[in-house]
Amino acid sequence: MITVNQTTISEAQILQEMQYHPAEDHRSAMINAAESLIIGELFNQRLDELKLSCSVSSQNSEEQKQNAMLNKLIEHDVALPHASEQECEHYYSQNLSKFTSSPLIAARHILIPATIEDESARAKALETAESILQALQDGGSFSELAAQFSKCDSAKINGELGQLSKGQTVAEFERQVFAAEIGLMKHPVESRFGFHIVSVDYKEPGAQLPFEAVKARIKEYLEKKVERKAIAQYIEQLISNAEIEGFDFNVSNSPLVQ
Numbered sequence: 001m002i003t004v005n006q007t008t009i010s011e012a013q014i015l016q017e018m019q020y021h022p023a024e025d026h027r028s029a030m031i032n033a034a035e036s037l038i039i040g041e042l043f044n045q046r047l048d049e050l051k052l053s054c055s056v057s058s059q060n061s062e063e064q065k066q067n068a069m070l071n072k073l074i075e076h077d078v079a080l081p082h083a084s085e086q087e088c089e090h091y092y093s094q095n096l097s098k099f100t101s102s103p104l105i106a107a108r109h110i111l112i113p114a115t116i117e118d119e120s121a122r123a124k125a126l127e128t129a130e131s132i133l134q135a136l137q138d139g140g141s142f143s144e145l146a147a148q149f150s151k152c153d154s155a156k157i158n159g160e161l162g163q164l165s166k167g168q169t170v171a172e173f174e175r176q177v178f179a180a181e182i183g184l185m186k187h188p189v190e191s192r193f194g195f196h197i198v199s200v201d202y203k204e205p206g207a208q209l210p211f212e213a214v215k216a217r218i219k220e221y222l223e224k225k226v227e228r229k230a231i232a233q234y235i236e237q238l239i240s241n242a243e244i245e246g247f248d249f250n251v252s253n254s255p256l257v258q
Helices: 009-022 026-050 062-077 086-095 117-139 142-149 151-158 171-177 211-241
Strands: 003-006 007-009 104-113 162-165 189-190 192-205
Touching: 003 026, 007 026, 009 026, 009 117, 009 151, 026 062, 062 211, 086 211, 104 142, 104 151, 117 142, 117 151, 142 151, 151 162, 171 189, 171 192
Parallel strands: none
Antiparallel strands: 003 007, 104 162, 104 192, 189 192
């Protein structure tokens, strides 16, 4: 049994709450459920103290109820700072690489497929890819070899992938191809699908976006960052000021507070 400022949280309540806190073991689920109920009770008590009402549907989950109560309390108890123009400009100047348009490339590929789980097939696919690459380096036709060997629909159109920007292909393929120079890549590119022989035909680097174009996004990011810290500190303060018995609340290690 746990008490929060003389209000009891029973074992039955904790067991009921556990269904919303899956964990590796029964004890961890109980701890997470107890923490959630304690924090929810602290929110309720603070709302009562301030004589504030928070209308939440009975159909909402405990997490949704707590978020609604917390938003109401933050609105009343915490003065959230706003990021100034100067702070936004400073962040922009220190992180210029984050604010560029996506680079563009045009590429062709020949896909030799093999699943990650099949080591033997991967080895054979790599061997085939290397032999095709050698044929291309010796003057072979990319279109003809793509039509003959590639197991991608692009084989029908000379292996062409068209114009690509970041985020359009799987990460392991993108990382290597966008870093390559124009021309036939010297080594097969490995991805979750198999091995790719790639020719980069066109490349346009990303352009620096002006501050005015990203100012709103920076302001939102900085303010959200401050807000998360302020909320964590507010919950820590509620816990520290409360009389909690039957539970050792280690605030710094609580994932709920974080």
